[in-house]
Amino acid sequence: MAMNLVILGLLMEGDKHPYEMQQVMQERHMEHYIKLAKGSLYYAVEKLLKQEQIAVREVVKDQSRPDKTIYYITEKGKGTFQELLKKQFKAETNYYHPMYTALAFIHLGDSKMISRILKDRIEHTKFQLEMLERVYQFYGDGAPHGSVSIMKNAHELCKVELAWLEKLHSDALDGLFENNRKIKNEQRP
Incomplete structure (x- = not known):
């Protein structure tokens, strides 16, 4: 749920390629305060694409690099974002300190x-x-x-x-x- 919220939130801020999303996540040090599984970004992007939460804006072709797919959030995705945001605010958990x-x-x-x-x-x-x-x-x-x-x-x-x-x-x-x-x-x- 957290990764989907992050991806949809980043796309609410503007169209992005998954690598750009990853860069923003690192710049904001999200790994310190959001539990994100490594390597789950691209998988989650594909899943959100299949669910029509996001869509392809364009594919940028460059002969010296792999194609770069830029995504945007759909109206359906914007609704899902609001629902995920609400669920995350309401989420409760028990805190277990490692010690x-x-x-x-x-x-x-x-x-x-x-x-x-x-x-x-x-x-x-x-x-x-x-x-x-x-x-x-x-x-x-x-x-x-x-x-x-x-x-x-x-x-x-x-x-x-x-x-x-x-x-x-x-x-x-x-x-x-x-x-x-x-x-x-x-x-x-």
Whole structure:
């Protein structure tokens, strides 16, 4: 669903060749905030073409390169775009952080290893936060308002993640996860 929405949205902005779509997706760093399967763009374009959501505007022939097919969005595609947009806004999902599984068993892990891993994650998250700030400084003022909203949300989520990781690291240094292990072991008959 996401790839179809992206393709139709890009064509709502103007006619494009799939390679141009790919370039715009990269320029906007969509891979950081939209889950897109690699290699699915051309497949989705073909599918949308068969469904008459998009159509061929022209085929540009060049002797030194393969033919370039330029697509546009049809009236049917514009309706589908609006429906997909509505579905995406209403979509709900459960969020599963990759660390949640490890946290369920943290009391069984080696505390020194866990402390080092958390410290590394903190440093990595600080780097991500810096990168997000640089991206915003570079694109922020000239980006569409929706993109600015994405950047601001990513920045805020990263700050929350950093605070959470720092608290976990502090708890690990204070031995709180080890204390949990001792309590569990003492309760056994």
